[in-house]
Amino acid sequence: MFDLQRFIEECRAALAEGGQRAVRELTARAMREPGAVLSGLGEPKVGGLVPLHRSPELTILNVIWAPRMTVMPHNHGMWAVIGVYTGGEDNIFWRRLPEGRAGRVEAAGAKSLRAGDCTALGQDIIHSVTNPLGRLTGAIHVYGGDFFAAERSEWEPETLEERPYDVEKAKRMFAVG
Structure with missing residues (x-):
């Protein structure tokens, strides 16, 4: 079974040892055992950005996507690792347009993640995310x-067009789902 506290401690140690x-x-x-993660965290019931651990160096969230929910293109300003334990995330990757169209982006690629998949995003990645399914998706x-x-x-x-990220709006968007 997935042990959340152990996972948090192992993430903190992994960050210190190998980033x-x-x-x-x-x-x-x-x-590799998405069912164990699902059992450990519980079946998602409502959408949300659920903090599991938060520090200046490391944040771990249980992200629960509402059915067919889409989040606009955004960046993180830090690296990220995404592991889907139930459902799916479809990511579109974006790149900034050249000087003459500063502040705008265009699609540059895509990646679908399903239960059991894991991917890493660099600190400069811009992406949008959709839950393509008619049910909740859960991801760490x-x-x-x-x-x-x-x-x-x-x-x-x-x-x-680019604008400052509104974390409170994002929390509300996930809570509505």
């Missing part, structure tokens, strides 16, 4: 910093 790569290996190992997101305190950006979905 993002070590945290990714640890998270990937946990995701591990960040190399304080997710809630970092200065970040989001891009308006229609114009793709």
